[in-house]
Amino acid sequence: MAVIAHLRIPADAFELGRILRLDPGATVELETMVPLGEKAVPFFSVSDEARESFEKNVRDHSAVDRIVEVSRHKNERLYSLDWDVTTDDFFLGIAEIGGQLLSATGTTSTWEFEIRFQTHERLSDFQEYCADASISLEVGRIYNPVRPGTGMWYGLTTAQRETLIRAVEEGYYSIPRQVSTQDMGDALGISDQAVTERLRRGIETLVTNSLIAMEAEESEAFQRVS
Template sequence: MAVIAHLRIPASSFELGRILELEVGGTIELENMVPLGEKAVPFFSVSDEVRESFEENVENHPSVDRIIEMTRHDGERLYSLDWNVARDVFFQGIIELEGQLLSATGTTDTWEFEIRFPTHETLSGFQEYCSNAHVPLEVGRVYNPVRPGTGMWYGVTKAQRETLIRAVHGGYYSIPRRMSTQDLADDLDISDQAVTERLRRAIETLTENTLIMMEEELTEEFEPTQES
């Protein structure tokens, strides 16, 4: 059964953390990432206060092919990064152990991740992998996303929850619609594209961790047995 783990590692201990080097007080929030593979393109937001030095550091890094500013909104900029994921031991471990990256937030010294693994055994395998690769890994909360009484947010991050709840309360899903994505963006002080991505990821994660997984378990439990 799948588990979700909250992990913390030093920014200097993996390639992407070294690429996205920040000044003191800066913060990066991962908004989306294409499926991990030969090309992993993260989309992340950075505040204007650290933008200039951040862009310079990233553009000069040997693992980076290019960085593109996608949007800007009220002191925050959304970037996409084309980089060589094969050089990142930490992300290669996620790929090998079939983990799914749900969220990531980085500061000057530390990155925090929320990753879903297929089983407790694969999570243990990832911990062993990081130990062998000399990647300092601190494991926080670990929970089963569909077990009653645990994992109350079902893998949906705080930012995604806030966006989805405001969308529901504001009438984004009402007929007729009473709120647009731009209204949500203005309310949350983020870009329109960031709102769209948060809503998409929140609904996808919530559905996968509840309806789909529960349906699969019920199907297995009530599958008719073959008579000999």
């Protein structure tokens, strides 16, 4: 049964972390990795505040062939990085074990990853691989199966997630109810109808990508065995 693991490693423990050296307080987020022939080209979003030092540090690294600014949006810039992935044992291990990289965020000292593995055993294999490669790896939360690509938040948008959390924490689902959709709408700056719609869509997405997806996967597994 597939699992999604939240992993944390020091920035200096893998090649890409050493390439993307960041100033204190800066962060970089991996948007996607696009396979091109034998290469995997990563795309990163970087805030304008970190842009100058980010570009300089990356261009000065010997493993980088080219860095390209792809687009700008508000206070962030998107870059593509032409880099020799064969020098990075961490990413080679992900490919070797058959993991699917869902997200990655880096700071000056630490990177956090969400990676989907086909089974718990594959996750254990990856941990053993990292230990053999002297890559310091901390395994955080491990999530139950969800639909591929939905990530640790089960496909919820940021707005849906924040509204659901607020509803639970402020007592919308308590008996008796402690807060109304109008109260929540006033706090969020939206209408009570918009709050109701967010809750409805959020619950539907959460159930679809967790309970229903798990039930379907278990049913398929049972059919394969029988």
